[in-house]
Amino acid sequence: MLLRSLRIGALFILLLSTQAKAQTVDLFSENNYSNNPDIITGTFKSTRIVNGQSIENVGPGILDFKIMHRFGPISDGGYNFFGLDQATMRIGLDYGITDRLMIGIGRSTFEKQYDGFLKFKIIRQQQGQKNIPFSLSYASSVIYKSMKDAATTYTPYVSDKFSFSHQLLLASKVNDYFSLQLSPTLIHYNMVDTKTTPNDFYSLGVGFRQRVSKRVNITTEYYHRFNKLEGYNDPLSVGVDIETGGHVFQLHVSNSTGMTDRTFINETAGSWGKGDLRFGFNISRVFTVRKPKELRNIKW
Numbered sequence: 001m002l003l004r005s006l007r008i009g010a011l012f013i014l015l016l017s018t019q020a021k022a023q024t025v026d027l028f029s030e031n032n033y034s035n036n037p038d039i040i041t042g043t044f045k046s047t048r049i050v051n052g053q054s055i056e057n058v059g060p061g062i063l064d065f066k067i068m069h070r071f072g073p074i075s076d077g078g079y080n081f082f083g084l085d086q087a088t089m090r091i092g093l094d095y096g097i098t099d100r101l102m103i104g105i106g107r108s109t110f111e112k113q114y115d116g117f118l119k120f121k122i123i124r125q126q127q128g129q130k131n132i133p134f135s136l137s138y139a140s141s142v143i144y145k146s147m148k149d150a151a152t153t154y155t156p157y158v159s160d161k162f163s164f165s166h167q168l169l170l171a172s173k174v175n176d177y178f179s180l181q182l183s184p185t186l187i188h189y190n191m192v193d194t195k196t197t198p199n200d201f202y203s204l205g206v207g208f209r210q211r212v213s214k215r216v217n218i219t220t221e222y223y224h225r226f227n228k229l230e231g232y233n234d235p236l237s238v239g240v241d242i243e244t245g246g247h248v249f250q251l252h253v254s255n256s257t258g259m260t261d262r263t264f265i266n267e268t269a270g271s272w273g274k275g276d277l278r279f280g281f282n283i284s285r286v287f288t289v290r291k292p293k294e295l296r297n298i299k300w
Helices: 002-017 078-083 261-266
Strands: 062-073 087-096 101-108 113-123 135-145 162-173 178-189 200-211 216-225 236-243 247-254 278-288
Touching: 062 078, 135 261, 162 261, 178 261, 200 261, 216 261
Parallel strands: none
Antiparallel strands: 062 087, 062 278, 087 101, 101 113, 113 135, 135 162, 162 178, 178 200, 200 216, 216 236, 236 247, 247 278
16 A cells, blocks of 8 residues: 555656646636736645635646545554555546636545535625725535445445535635635535434535645645534644645645545544544646637746
C-alpha cells in the first residue's frame, strides 16, 4: 500500500511539472474572465478548504483534475508505519461552465462512493463602485454508495444508497492575509438504520485561510453537528496550501477518513483527543479546455 501511494504521489508530482496543454493560469481569478475589476478574488486558494467546498470556483472553461489522498490512522503505530500502509483516495474532475457556475464528479475508494455536485455563486464580494463585504454561494451534491451490502432478509432499493448535501457558503476575504467562511449544511439520507434515526442532519462549518507567504497558506476547517449519528465525532482538518500558478498542493492532518460531504461531516470516527489522526494530501492540476472569446487572442 505504501509503495502504491508513493507511486501515485510521484505520478502527480510529474503532472505538476508538465507544461504540455496544462496552462499556468490563476484558475480562480475572475478578473481573467470578467470586465469588472472590483470583484474580490483569491478568498481561498482552492475550490476545497480541505475536504469541504470553499467559496471559490474554477474559471469558465477550466478543468480541475483533483486528487484527494488520505492515509490510515497515525495512532496505529509502527506496525502500519503510522498509517502509511493504508490509503483512501478520491479522484475528481471539476469544470467551470460560467464565471458563476461550476460542476464536478468524483469517485472515492471509501465505501466505493460516486459523487457529483454543482456550485453557484449568488453574491460576489466587491469593492469600488459597489461595496459588498462578502460572497455567497450555494453548493449541492449527491453521493451514491456502491459498496455491496451484507446479505440480509431485506433487499435494498438503488435509491436507498443515495444521500444528498445542501450548503450555503458565506465567505469574506477580510484582507490579503485572512479569509473566513461559514457553511450551514443539510445532509439527507434516503435510508437510515433505525426508525429513531432522522433522515436529515444539520451542521455548521467554519473555515479560514491564513496567509504565511505569497505562495503558502494555512487552512483550517471544522464542522459542528447539531444532531449526530451516535459513535461519530465532529471533523477537524488543518492544512498547508502551496500554490504554484496552475496547481495547488496541500498537506493536511484530519480525523476524517471519507472525503464526500456525507462521510467527512457526518461519519467521522476519528478523534483528535485520542490521537486518531490521518495525514493526507490534495493535488489540484488545471487545464484550459475552452477559452472565453475575450481571451482567445491572448497568449498564456
